[in-house]
Amino acid sequence: MAGDPLSRVFAALADPTRRDMVTRLAVADATVGELAEPYDVSVQAVSKHLRVLEDAGLVSRSRDAQRRPVHLEAEVFDLMTKWIERxxxxAEERYRRLDDVLRDMPDDVDPLPPPQEGQQS
Known part of the structure; x- marks a missing residue:
């Protein structure tokens, strides 16, 4: 998948199945088979989802004897968090400025002037 790292992360998380896998991996590492259990899809389909997550840097796979656990790379969420926080x-600063403007407006000002004769309201 081309593009910057943040775009790859958001694209990978756009799919609800992949978001669910990430949620489950936040609790504990799991194998492809374990991740496939709750879904009505093949292990191959789950592997494709994991490949997208892996390409985005959200998960990694390791080898533990015969087991190949999938691990969530939580530090990637720091990239998203920084972007969202900015x-x-x-937005908060814009709302603060709007609050200032509204606070400085006189209370007796009619926000809409009455229609003039010949004009429709």
């Missing part, structure tokens, strides 16, 4: 702060 826009949250900008």
């Amino acid at each position: 826009y949250r702060r900008q």
Whole structure:
């Protein structure tokens, strides 16, 4: 998947099945078979979902004897959090400025002037 890392992460998390897998991996590592259990899809389909998550850097796979656990790479969420936080702060600042404007408006000002004769309301 081409694009910047943040775009790959958001694209990977756009699918509800992949988001559910990430939620489950946040609790504990799991194998592909364990991740496939609650879904009515093949292990191959789950492997494709995991490949997308892996390409986005959200998960990694390791080898533990015969077991191949999938591990959530939680630090990738820091990238998302920083991006979201930046826009949250900008939105809060806009709301703060709007609050200031509204607070400074006189209470007796009619927000809409009455229609003039000949004009429709």
